[in-house]
Amino acid sequence: MKRAELKNTMIRGTKYLLGEEAARFDDVCYLLKRIVERYGYQQFIPSSLAYQETFIHKAGKEIL
Numbered sequence: 001m002k003r004a005e006l007k008n009t010m011i012r013g014t015k016y017l018l019g020e021e022a023a024r025f026d027d028v029c030y031l032l033k034r035i036v037e038r039y040g041y042q043q044f045i046p047s048s049l050a051y052q053e054t055f056i057h058k059a060g061k062e063i064l
Contacts, residue, residue: 013059 017025033043 011059
């Protein structure tokens with residue numbers, strides 16, 4: 001899918017990463033993860049489920 005096609009499906013305040021940009025993002029995340037693990041931190045993955053009010057308050061009702 002091309003960036004122009006994706007733009008129409010985006011929620012305000014978000015960004016799709018494609019190709020080189022996505023690969024670079026993965027590289028940076030991997031590096032940061034290794035660094036914080038050296039300092040004793042552990043990975044934390046929060047639930048992807050949340051009350052819709054959480055998002056409405058930040059982004060507005062148009063995200064629904």
